[in-house]
Amino acid sequence: VTTLVVNPIGTSLEQEFTYNLNDRCHIGAFYPYIVMIGSPSGTFTCELIKGVTTIFSKTFTSTSIKLSLGTSNNYAHAFYPIIPDEPIQIEKGTYKLKISTSGYAETNSSYIAWAQQFEDIQNEMSYTPGGILENSLAFRLKIYKEGIN
Amino acid sequence: LTRIISFSDGFTSSTAPILAGGSLFEEYTILNATLGGTLFTIDSSLYKTAFVDYELIREDSGNTYIQQGSFILAYDSTTWAIVPGNFTGVDMLRDTTESITNPYEIILDISSLGVLTYDSGNMGVSYVGTLKLNITRVAV
Numbered sequence: 136v137t138t139l140v141v142n143p144i145g146t147s148l149e150q151e152f153t154y155n156l157n158d159r160c161h162i163g164a165f166y167p168y169i170v171m172i173g174s175p176s177g178t179f180t181c182e183l184i185k186g187v188t189t190i191f192s193k194t195f196t197s198t199s200i201k202l203s204l205g206t207s208n209n210y211a212h213a214f215y216p217i218i219p220d221e222p223i224q225i226e227k228g229t230y231k232l233k234i235s236t237s238g239y240a241e242t243n244s245s246y247i248a249w250a251q252q253f254e255d256i257q258n259e260m261s262y263t264p265g266g267i268l269e270n271s272l273a274f275r276l277k278i279y280k281e282g283i284n
Numbered sequence: 285l286t287r288i289i290s291f292s293d294g295f296t297s298s299t300a301p302i303l304a305g306g307s308l309f310e311e312y313t314i315l316n317a318t319l320g321g322t323l324f325t326i327d328s329s330l331y332k333t334a335f336v337d338y339e340l341i342r343e344d345s346g347n348t349y350i351q352q353g354s355f356i357l358a359y360d361s362t363t364w365a366i367v368p369g370n371f372t373g374v375d376m377l378r379d380t381t382e383s384i385t386n387p388y389e390i391i392l393d394i395s396s397l398g399v400l401t402y403d404s405g406n407m408g409v410s411y412v413g414t415l416k417l418n419i420t421r422v423a424v
Contacts, residue, residue, distance in 0.1 A: 136290050136291065136292060136293065137290065137291045137293070138288065138289070138290045139288070139289055139290075139291070140286060140287070140288050141286070141287050141288075141289055142286055142287075143287070170289070172289075172300065172301070173300070204295055204296055206295075206296040208296040208297055208298045209298065210291070210296065210297040210298070210299065210300055210301060211295055211296040211297070212291055212295060212301075213295050243308070243309075243310055244300065248287070251286075268286050268288075
């Protein structure tokens with residue numbers, strides 16, 4: 136059994152994060168922990184934002200998620216890979232990973248959610264959660280570092 | 285609203301995951317003059333208790349009737365029952381021992397298998413109505 140704390144995306148959800156290393160890095164993929172309930176229609180846009188500038192943006196759909204997992208099932212949870220068409224580079228600093236929706240109607244039986252870090256917390260949080268419902272949204276980055284520091 | 289869900293196994297499933305606990309928001313349209321309208325089903329193998337806060341609004345062309353309150357869905361090892369909590373506007377939500385005497389009333393009922401249903405009074409052609417529920421379920 137996999138138990139997840141999930142946040143239906145609604146209009147949008149975003150997670151701020153800080154890249155702390157001094158060397159800049161290349162990002163090969165973004166992996167938000169996406170939960171698909173009932174394969175809803177609509178378009179979902181993943182953005183990487185620094186300040187007010189969108190560095191990267193790419194859309195996905197329920198069909199994309201199903202293709203990625205090789206399934207016809209309408210319920211799924213996975214670190215869904217969003218792969219930039221152009222190389223993304225980031226430097227030390229604070230960023231936001233954001234997912235927004237369009238053409239999407241959320242119901243209790245049909246929605247896309249972003250799971251929180253829960254049983255397997257991977258990203259250090261800058262605050263102390265008041266409970267398991269207050270963990271940050273889960274994601275991974277595929278990072279290629281320039282140097283060894 | 286944050287939810288806690290459980291997938292039985294694997295990354296994908298052809299069926300919906302279990303809502304394991306936490307808080308769930310549900311919003312239903314309450315149809316006019318309806319008998320046995322279905323709201324949701326609660327599975328006694330997964331849950332024995334659900335705490336429900338609600339807001340019920342029924343409107344016709346001239347009036348808005350609103351009720352807020354709470355009740356508990358409780359399983360006693362053989363059957364489900366609605367345990368009334370605190371209400372305001374007590375004319376609008378009645379237990380199963382009563383019947384609709386005013387058109388703006390509804391009656392909630394839950395079957396032994398955990399199907400929550402309602403009967404609603406007839407408020408005419410310009411009627412609209414919603415029932416919003418905040419449900420806190422406790423997984424077995």
